[in-house]
Amino acid sequence: MSEVLVVFDDVVKRFGEFAAVKRMSLEIRRGEFLALMGPSGCGKTTTLRMLAGLELPSEGDITLEGQSLLSVRPHERDTPMVWQSLALFPFLDVRENVEFGLKMRGVAADERRRRAEDWLDRLGIAEFARRNVEQLSGGQRQRVALARALVTEPQILLLDEPLSALDAHLVIRMQGVLTRLQRELGITFVYVTHSQSEAFAMADRVVIMSDGEISQIGAPRDIYRTPANRFVAEFVGRNNILSGKVKRLEQNDAVVATPAGALKVSVGEDNSISEGDEISFVIAADLVRLSQEPPAEGNAVPVSLISEEFIGSVVTLFLESDDGTEFRAQLQERELADIDLKAAKELYLSWPPASGHILVDRI
Amino acid sequence: MTSDRAVRWFLRCYLALLFLFVFAPILASVVFSFNSQRFPTIPLGSFSLQWYEAILEDPDVWDAVRTSIIVSISTACLATFIGFCTAYTDYRYGFRFKGAYLALALLPPTIPLIILALAMLAWFSRIGASGQVWSIIIAHTVLCSPFAMAIIRLRLQQMDRNLEPAAWNLGASEWRGMGQVVLPFARPAIISALCLTAAVSFDEFAVAWFVSGLNKTVPVIILEIVTGNIDPQVNAIGTFVFITSITLVVIAQILIMARESKGGTAP
Amino acid sequence: MADAPQGPVRGKPAVRRLDGYALFFRLPIIFWQLLFFVGPLIFMIAMSFFLVKNYRMVEAFEFDNWAKMLARGYFWDSYLLTFGLAALSTLVVTTLAFPASYALAFKVSPGVRRWAIFFLIVPFFTSYLVRTFSWYVILAESGPINAVLSYIGLGPYIMLNTKFGTIVGYMTLTLPLVVILQTLSLSHVDRSLIEAAHNLGCGRMRTVFTVIVPLAKVGLIIGAVFCFILSFGDFVSPYYLGGSKPPTLPILIIDTTKSGQQWPRAAVVAIMMMATLLTVAFAAIALAYRRRVR
Numbered sequence: 001m002s003e004v005l006v007v008f009d010d011v012v013k014r015f016g017e018f019a020a021v022k023r024m025s026l027e028i029r030r031g032e033f034l035a036l037m038g039p040s041g042c043g044k045t046t047t048l049r050m051l052a053g054l055e056l057p058s059e060g061d062i063t064l065e066g067q068s069l070l071s072v073r074p075h076e077r078d079t080p081m082v083w084q085s086l087a088l089f090p091f092l093d094v095r096e097n098v099e100f101g102l103k104m105r106g107v108a109a110d111e112r113r114r115r116a117e118d119w120l121d122r123l124g125i126a127e128f129a130r131r132n133v134e135q136l137s138g139g140q141r142q143r144v145a146l147a148r149a150l151v152t153e154p155q156i157l158l159l160d161e162p163l164s165a166l167d168a169h170l171v172i173r174m175q176g177v178l179t180r181l182q183r184e185l186g187i188t189f190v191y192v193t194h195s196q197s198e199a200f201a202m203a204d205r206v207v208i209m210s211d212g213e214i215s216q217i218g219a220p221r222d223i224y225r226t227p228a229n230r231f232v233a234e235f236v237g238r239n240n241i242l243s244g245k246v247k248r249l250e251q252n253d254a255v256v257a258t259p260a261g262a263l264k265v266s267v268g269e270d271n272s273i274s275e276g277d278e279i280s281f282v283i284a285a286d287l288v289r290l291s292q293e294p295p296a297e298g299n300a301v302p303v304s305l306i307s308e309e310f311i312g313s314v315v316t317l318f319l320e321s322d323d324g325t326e327f328r329a330q331l332q333e334r335e336l337a338d339i340d341l342k343a344a345k346e347l348y349l350s351w352p353p354a355s356g357h358i359l360v361d362r363i
Numbered sequence: 364m365t366s367d368r369a370v371r372w373f374l375r376c377y378l379a380l381l382f383l384f385v386f387a388p389i390l391a392s393v394v395f396s397f398n399s400q401r402f403p404t405i406p407l408g409s410f411s412l413q414w415y416e417a418i419l420e421d422p423d424v425w426d427a428v429r430t431s432i433i434v435s436i437s438t439a440c441l442a443t444f445i446g447f448c449t450a451y452t453d454y455r456y457g458f459r460f461k462g463a464y465l466a467l468a469l470l471p472p473t474i475p476l477i478i479l480a481l482a483m484l485a486w487f488s489r490i491g492a493s494g495q496v497w498s499i500i501i502a503h504t505v506l507c508s509p510f511a512m513a514i515i516r517l518r519l520q521q522m523d524r525n526l527e528p529a530a531w532n533l534g535a536s537e538w539r540g541m542g543q544v545v546l547p548f549a550r551p552a553i554i555s556a557l558c559l560t561a562a563v564s565f566d567e568f569a570v571a572w573f574v575s576g577l578n579k580t581v582p583v584i585i586l587e588i589v590t591g592n593i594d595p596q597v598n599a600i601g602t603f604v605f606i607t608s609i610t611l612v613v614i615a616q617i618l619i620m621a622r623e624s625k626g627g628t629a630p
Numbered sequence: 631m632a633d634a635p636q637g638p639v640r641g642k643p644a645v646r647r648l649d650g651y652a653l654f655f656r657l658p659i660i661f662w663q664l665l666f667f668v669g670p671l672i673f674m675i676a677m678s679f680f681l682v683k684n685y686r687m688v689e690a691f692e693f694d695n696w697a698k699m700l701a702r703g704y705f706w707d708s709y710l711l712t713f714g715l716a717a718l719s720t721l722v723v724t725t726l727a728f729p730a731s732y733a734l735a736f737k738v739s740p741g742v743r744r745w746a747i748f749f750l751i752v753p754f755f756t757s758y759l760v761r762t763f764s765w766y767v768i769l770a771e772s773g774p775i776n777a778v779l780s781y782i783g784l785g786p787y788i789m790l791n792t793k794f795g796t797i798v799g800y801m802t803l804t805l806p807l808v809v810i811l812q813t814l815s816l817s818h819v820d821r822s823l824i825e826a827a828h829n830l831g832c833g834r835m836r837t838v839f840t841v842i843v844p845l846a847k848v849g850l851i852i853g854a855v856f857c858f859i860l861s862f863g864d865f866v867s868p869y870y871l872g873g874s875k876p877p878t879l880p881i882l883i884i885d886t887t888k889s890g891q892q893w894p895r896a897a898v899v900a901i902m903m904m905a906t907l908l909t910v911a912f913a914a915i916a917l918a919y920r921r922r923v924r
Contacts, residue, residue: 089548377730378738392756444658449658449659467659485677486669508659601763
């Protein structure tokens with residue numbers, strides 16, 4: 001049994017003139033929690049629907065365990081979906097909703113009932129079995145939708161922004177439920193969302209999409225630390241992005257003339273950067289230091305404070321350098337204990353060249 | 364402000380008068396059906412069941428009732444079936460000339476009945492179907508299917524767009540999805556459509572009169588009686604027709620509400 | 631990322647085709663309407679060019695019927711009478727319905743409004759014929775109304791076999807529908823616009839005509855059009871309450887068909903009626919959706 005379960009091979013999807021998905025290739029691994037993430041209109045939902053068979057690719061192929069899915073109708077596939085609107089059947093009670101998939105597969109009534117009740121119990125909603133779905137709360141209905149999709153023990157579960165209609169505290173709880181379930185069952189989850197925090201909290205790998213194409217694929221941490229391009233960097237974090245021309249190269253560093261001053265960023269083994277190139281680089285907000293004196297070495301930019309955002313132990317500071325460039329710093333509250341931000345006459349933002357990560361902008 | 368209250372009072376009286384006008388002939392008909400006088404006037408005559416006795420003993424009336432029942436039940440089934448197909452097509456599919464398609468489906472109510480009656484009489488004679496019961500059924504179906512379509516379409520509008528795909532996604536083929544999801548969801552509207560089209564057909568006289576020949580429906584009998592002379596039997600018949608129609612509507616409403624309060628549990 | 635796998639043959643992306651499922655639902659209405667709605671109407675148009683020889687209809691393409699019918703004085707008298715009565719009916723019903731619709735849309739609670747509309751639907755389930763017959767009895771010279779009036783020393787008034795009777799009949803036919811349509815369109819008028827008008831000093835009555843009516847224009851016009859179409863095409867009221875002489879166009883159709891067996895001539899009348907109604911409907915819709923250009 002290979003590690004790869006689903007392959008998208010050069011898939012294109014057009015609606016009339018408009019290309020929702022442009023030449024996308026992707027591998028989905030067995031047993032992973034994969035998130036498809038991006039802004040509205042990036043093609044993530046279209047991709048999910050193609051996997052479910054609700055849309056057919058205009059070009060390219062989608063294979064499951066090596067077999068092409070193109071001629072497989074939606075009801076012949078084993079790709080149950082948890083819908084954004086939940087799509088629970090209002091004329092059936094909770095248990096009948098959950099049994100639906102089993103009924104379609106011809107499972108006998110007693111067996112269906114047992115398995116449905118088993119799942120309802122597992123998700124903590126057994127007491128609602130005979131109730132009408134309309135009588136349940138948002139979170140409870142969410143669980144019904146989950147049970148309905150999982151009761152047939154599929155290989156893949158598709159989820160289309162399932163948490164978008166829930167209250168904030170329920171979202172956190174459901175994230176825990178989903179992650180736990182996925183680990184226990186070991187099945188592949190393909191999860192579509194526009195929320196970075198959801199994707200990063202739950203997924204093993206995240207696929208960031210923009211304008212019908214994949215911008216980056218990787219583990220959440222890797223994407224955060226080393227965003228592939230400007231779009232990802234901006235989409236994914238509260239980061240500082242600076243651009244400028246390379247003035248010169250010093251050993252492993254490039255000195256870049258940015259509006260905020262001449263700053264060093266390490267290029268490492270990369271030989272493609274030369275003097276005169278225009279480059280952008282990103283410094284994660286949590287990698288900068290704030291002090292009242294310029295540091296001994298590394299980059300330093302004089303800044304003044306614009307505002308603070310205080311969320312418990314982490315403080316986000318919004319700062320501005322003399323030339324007007326905005327910076328963000330994310331610091332632990334105790335690190336600021338020594339600095340009186342309001343009274344300080346001089347503030348310096350500093351970071352070592354290695355903390356900067358060069359971005360490759362897609363043409 | 365007193366002028367505001369005066370206006371409100373005036374409008375309420377106006378409403379009452381209007382309803383009086385609308386219901387006067389109906390109430391009068393019911394009252395006269397129990398009135399002994401042949402030419403009702405004030406003061407009324409004595410209470411009498413003679414008109415009811417007359418119609419219950421008239422074999423023509425019973426024939427007409429039988430014909431009307433056959434016609435209205437058949438019309439209801441056919442018109443609701445066609446209306447459902449059209450409503451579902453409108454809901455689910457987009458295609459070229461869809462505007463023309465819908466116009467074709469919804470045009471009949473805009474054509475005066477008398478013209479439709481003439482056209483159908485001529486057409487059915489041409490194809491040798493005049494005077495048959497099923498020619499009335501066909502004509503009534505043309506008239507009623509737009510209403511069935513509208514009622515069902517309104518209900519389908521309320522259906523979550525993902526409900527059918529959810530069924531397919533869980534293993535139901537399109538046909539099974541139709542039976543397991545769309546039909547159960549639309550059931551209240553289907554029942555309403557059946558009752559409404561039955562009622563409309565039961566009461567339709569112009570087309571039936573032209574097209575029916577010797578197979579008369581109840582309204583045609585009424586028409587013939589009324590054409591002849593003043594005959595209070597008509598009131599008795601009218602009251603029966605009214606009670607039948609209202610009963611159908613009430614049954615439909617009860618069925619729909621019972622389903623909703625039970626939480627829509629499938630049998 | 632690994633290279634694309636070489637193994638199994640690539641599937642061909644399927645083209646979306648009209649399958650049996652879609653056709654099953656799409657076709658019934660097409661067949662039915664073409665065969666039993668469009669067919670009859672087209673045949674009727676063709677029939678207007680047929681001839682009647684020895685009481686039998688013969689297929690032909692002659693303008694005989696058209697010439698004869700349109701040259702007759704009694705046809706145009708009937709035409710003008712029908713049009714005039716329908717127009718009068720539309721005017722009367724639309725005006726009389728308005729205060730009631732206004733009251734239902736703005737002056738009663740939503741619950742009362744729902745019940746009112748429900749009760750206005752009830753007449754649709756009674757026989758229009760029987761209701762007309764009731765009016766025949768009520769309006770008779772020796773009927774209840776004249777009896778009551780005679781107690782106060784008025785009358786007796788002749789109300790049957792007059793245009794008054796016909797109009798009363800038309801009102802019975804169309805009033806409930808017009809009230810329902812007007813109420814629905816008035817109740818969808820944005821309340822905040824009305825309040826804004828009052829706030830700016832516009833009096834109640836003036837607001838009604840300068841703000842509410844224009845906003846509900848489309849619905850009001852649709853109601854009027856339905857009223858016209860129904861009145862124009864009705865034969866029951868002019869026949870039983872109006873005396874049927876002079877005849878209106880629908881009565882002309884009935885006479886020509888039932889007693890004269892002159893179906894082609896009846897077809898001519900029917901086509902003239904259709905043409906008139908189409909023109910009126912289009913004109914009304916154009917009026918309804920006309921944008922005022924300053």
